[in-house]
Amino acid sequence: MSPRPRLDDDQQHAILDAAVAVIARRGLPHTRLTDVAAAVGRSTGTLQHYFGSHDGLVRAAILRLNAVSGARAEAVAEAIEDPWERLTALVDETLGVGEGWDAEWRVWLDFWSACSRDPELAEETTAVYAVWRAAMRRAVQQGIDDGLFIASAPVEEVVSALLALIDGTAIHVLLGIGGLDHDKARAIALRLAASYLRPTTPTGEPT
Numbered sequence: 001m002s003p004r005p006r007l008d009d010d011q012q013h014a015i016l017d018a019a020v021a022v023i024a025r026r027g028l029p030h031t032r033l034t035d036v037a038a039a040v041g042r043s044t045g046t047l048q049h050y051f052g053s054h055d056g057l058v059r060a061a062i063l064r065l066n067a068v069s070g071a072r073a074e075a076v077a078e079a080i081e082d083p084w085e086r087l088t089a090l091v092d093e094t095l096g097v098g099e100g101w102d103a104e105w106r107v108w109l110d111f112w113s114a115c116s117r118d119p120e121l122a123e124e125t126t127a128v129y130a131v132w133r134a135a136m137r138r139a140v141q142q143g144i145d146d147g148l149f150i151a152s153a154p155v156e157e158v159v160s161a162l163l164a165l166i167d168g169t170a171i172h173v174l175l176g177i178g179g180l181d182h183d184k185a186r187a188i189a190l191r192l193a194a195s196y197l198r199p200t201t202p203t204g205e206p207t
Contacts, residue, residue: 007050012050013064014040015036015040015042015047015050015057016057016060016061016064017064018036018039018040019031019036019039019057019058019060019061019064020061020064020065020104020107021039021103022035022036022039023058023061023106023107023110024103024104024106024107025103027106027110028058028107028110028111028113028114029110031054031058032054033047033048033054033057036057058114059121059124062107062111062121062124062125063124065104065107065108065111065128066124066125066127066128067128069128069131069132070127070128070131070132072093073090073093073094073131073132073135074131074135076089076090076093076135077090077135077138077139083139083140083142083143083146083148083149084139084143084148084149084197084199086135086139087136087139087140087143087193087197088190090132090135090136090139091162091166091186091189091190091193092186094132094163094166095166095169095170095182095185095186095189096170096182101182102173102174102182105170105171105173105174106174108170109171109174111125112125129163132163133159133160133163136159136162136163137155137156137159140155140158140159140197141155143197144197148199149197149198149199150197150198151196151197151198152195152196152197152198153196157196158193158196158197161192161196162189162192162193162196165188165189165192166185166189169184169185169188169189170185172185173185
């Protein structure tokens with residue numbers, strides 16, 4: 001019997017993207033290999049061959065989501081020169097834009113729950129946060145260096161507070177807590193950023 005051909009990147013990404021979509025729809029505890037196999041038109045045996053097990057597929061799908069999320073952050077950071085506009089765009093990308101933003105957040109919510117019981121997953125998720133932190137840190141630091149912001153706290157605190165607020169408000173939006181919606185969550189995040197980073201006038205005086 002000839003060996004099973006290897007998956008190329010496009011094939012692997014298609015399977016993992018389908019797994020993420022299934023997790024978003026069914027929830028991580030209720031996602032089975034058969035569900036993902038049906039979504040991509042492959043057998044469960046094929047998925048087991050390439051990913052080893054249900055847990056192996058889930059882990060690979062989360063790493064794929066991390067990679068896609070990190071690539072979005074880097075693309076936004078490279079495309080916008082103005083520090084405040086770049087930070088705003090990063091807030092938008094972190095919260096999610098367009099239809100379906102909530103599907104990805106449902107996956108993250110399930111993933112964080114799994115991380116609380118799986119130290120290896122918890123370590124792996126720091127990689128995507130590192131990308132977002134670095135992109136936001138560069139925007140904030142550039143604004144300070146260029147005299148466009150007057151920061152009221154250390155840069156790391158600004159970034160940590162902003163990411164934590166985004167995570168918290170997104171969860172509240174998903175669960176319908178406190179009357180929050182996506183637009184309100186965005187406004188709150190930008191208001192927090194502005195409270196830490198007072199914009200200046202062209203003369204360098206605070207507004």
